[in-house]
Amino acid sequence: MITLTNVHKTFYEKHNQSHRVLRDISITFEQGKVTALLGENGAGKTTLLRLLSGLYEPTGGEVALDGVPFDLNNHRQRSSIGVHFGSDTGLYDRLTAREHLEYFAKLYAIPKQETKQRITKLSNELGMRDFLNKRVRKLSKGMRQKVAISRAMIHNPSIYLLDEPSTGLDITSANMFREKILQLKRDQQTIVFSTHLMEEVDMLCDDVVILHRGAVLYHGSLQNLYKEEETTDMNMILMAMLARGGRVT
Amino acid sequence: MMTMILKEMKDTYRDRRTVFFTTAIPMISVFALVFFFSFFNTSDVHIGIDENIDAGLIESFQEEQQEHWHLTVSDTINEELLDGAYDFAIVLEGNTLTARGDFGNSGMRAAQQLMEMWIDYERESLDAWVTSQGIEENGPSIYEWDRDFLGEGGDGSMGFMLAFIFLLTVAAGGLPAAADMFAGEKEKRTMEPLLMIPLSRARIFFAKSMVVFLYTILSSLLSVVLVIVLMMIYFTEVEQILAAVPLSKYILLFLAVVAFSALNSALLVWFSLLTDSYKDMQNLFSPVSIVWMIGPFVAMIVPATAWSSWMLLIPPINITLVVFDFAGANVLTLGDYVLTISSTMLIVSVIYMITNRMFKKDKYALGHS
Structure with a gap:
């Protein structure tokens, strides 16, 4: 479970100019639930994910994991998080897919034999067997995306933070990925992901957080949202909420 | 941390550009310059x-x-x-x-x-x-004048060449690895998953800096050895000069080369942290390699008898004087070598303290993302 209390994030630029990206966010991501982060480009979804991962420190407020304030030096807390950083996958071009996974497994101190088993399992689940030994430079965008997702999962974290994970995936791969998310949900893991694909929200999510200009427009269960908006068309709901944006805090 | 060092070494080794700059550039420079010098001498x-x-x-x-x-x-x-x-x-x-x-x-x-x-x-x-004339040889004279070159290297051309090539290759050798380690990782956004692993930023920083240092030292040692071997082939007197150098001086030269390589790699790391892309890093570091060339020219202008302690405190002049001394000038004492190495390592420590602190800030570790 991740709890954010009055969290805000401001970036300071040259000439003392500041840019407030997240404003007074207080939400809880429950264990065993899948939460979607929705909003326009620049709404603060990626910043929020980075903040949850510990990559950014909040300018104010507190982030806590299972009630314990997040501490960058707490290696146990960091090991409990798996992060996928978006379509810009951040992979090393000169390493193979397998070498990526082995490298990160080693950094997380996973024994060799176990690493081997996990790589086999992930490559079967996400359809990576054919290109496991190819260098990343030679892989398509979708293949790279799968490697990046696998990297986030290699150490079996309990919290998954995924930034637009299905972007670039073909229909088969996207379904494999969704199946994997549902399996993680069944295993009582906490999953937070950002997406622009509304059918994915409908298919996977329990909760939804809608961000607009760094503030939370809506946080609650998907079913409640359907009930409140009197429709199950997420595109309609999102457009309507964003249009009303300023009135909801 | 060793895992990270080995992976970075492997990843960098697979980059043709890095291999080229680390090994081929020094070799080509050495061959070209030795040929250039030997051509005009022989x-x-x-x-x-x-x-x-x-x-x-x-x-x-x-x-x-x-x-x-x-x-x-x-x-x-x-x-x-x-x-x-x-x-x-x-x-x-x-x-x-x-x-x-x-x-x-x-x-x-x-x-x-x-x-x-x-x-x-x-x-x-x-x-x-x-x-x-029946006059005693030294009778009417007050003094005799004699020419005695300090060491057998005499005119300092070997020292100049050694120092010039060393400084050139040490600057070029570590550059691709350094650019890759920080600026390149920011550009490709590979730094983000790395900072998520359960290792402190200080340890990640140390592992990456170590790789830069290893590539720099590899490049500089390769160039020093190669230039000595080639000079022995081209210039007959070099063998005599080197034979006269005691083993202790070889060790001191090695330590001085390591210290200067550490300084160069520390600066490379600093510049790599300041920039967000490979290209920016290269542009920013180019003037430094030009500044390094001041060393050999200062040593050529200032005669060995006029070298003073303050010169041993300033890189790249100090490393140049060490190389000149090794190549025949033969005026530096053990204390001078210690002064050179320790002053260089002091600067290295200060730079690493600064860069380690910089790496803890998102602005430098992650770039303007």
Whole structure:
């Protein structure tokens, strides 16, 4: 479970100019639930994910994991998080897919034999067997995306933070990925992901957080949202909420 | 942390650009520069000698001439010089010996050496005359003047070449690895997953800096060894110079090279942290490699007897003086070497303290994302 209390994030630029990206966010991501982060480009979804991962420190407020304030030096807390950083996958071009996974497994101190088993399992689940030994430079965008997702999962974290994970995936791969998310949900893991694909929200999510200009427009269960908006068309709901944006805090 | 060092080494090794800059560039530079220097030192020089010059002096020229000199004694030397038979000629005019001609680089060096032979010959003749007059050899003189080059390296050309190539390659050698480790990772956004692993930023920083250092030291040692081997092949006197160097000086040179490589890699890391892309990093570091070249030129201008302690505190002058000393100047003491190494390592420590703190800030570790 991740709890954010009055969290805000401001970036300071040259000439003392500041840019407030997240404003007074207080939400809880429950264990065993899948939460979607929705909003326009620049709404603060990626910043929020980075903040949850510990990559950014909040300018104010507190982030806590299972009630314990997040501490960058707490290696146990960091090991409990798996992060996928978006379509810009951040992979090393000169390493193979397998070498990526082995490298990160080693950094997380996973024994060799176990690493081997996990790589086999992930490559079967996400359809990576054919290109496991190819260098990343030679892989398509979708293949790279799968490697990046696998990297986030290699150490079996309990919290998954995924930034637009299905972007670039073909229909088969996207379904494999969704199946994997549902399996993680069944295993009582906490999953937070950002997406622009509304059918994915409908298919996977329990909760939804809608961000607009760094503030939370809506946080609650998907079913409640359907009930409140009197429709199950997420595109309609999102457009309507964003249009009303300023009135909801 | 070892895992990270090994992975970074493997990843960097697979980059052709890095391998090229780390190994091929030093090798090409060394071959080119050694060839350049040797060409001007050993290319054929045609020298005309006026037949009217004292026979003893002509004999002295002939006995001490270099392998690539071609001496011709003639009584129509001026005409032959104008016809282009010689690069230059030693002509007797009244009681003056004039070196005349279109010298070129190797000719200049030959003319200088002939002049030195004449000075020796003059002194010997004077000594013989004084003795023949029944005067005690040193009787009327207050002092004697002698030329004694410090060490056998003499004119410092070996030191200049060694220092020049070393500084050139040390700057170029670690650059691709450093650019890759920080600026490149920010550009490709591979730093983000790395900072998520359960390792402190200080340890990640140390592992990456270590890789930069290892590539820098590999490149610089490769260039130093290669230049020494090639110079031994091209210049016969180098073997004698190196044979006279005690083992302790080889060790001190090695330590000084390691210290300077550490300084260069610390600066590379600093610049890599300041920039967000490979290209920016290269642009920013280029002036540093030019600044390094000040060292050899300072050492060429300032004679070994005028070297002072403050020079040993300033890189790249200090490492240049160490190389000059190794290559024949032979004036530095153990204390001077310790001063050079410790002052360099002090600067390295300060830079690493600053860069380690910088890496803890998202602005430098992650770039402007």
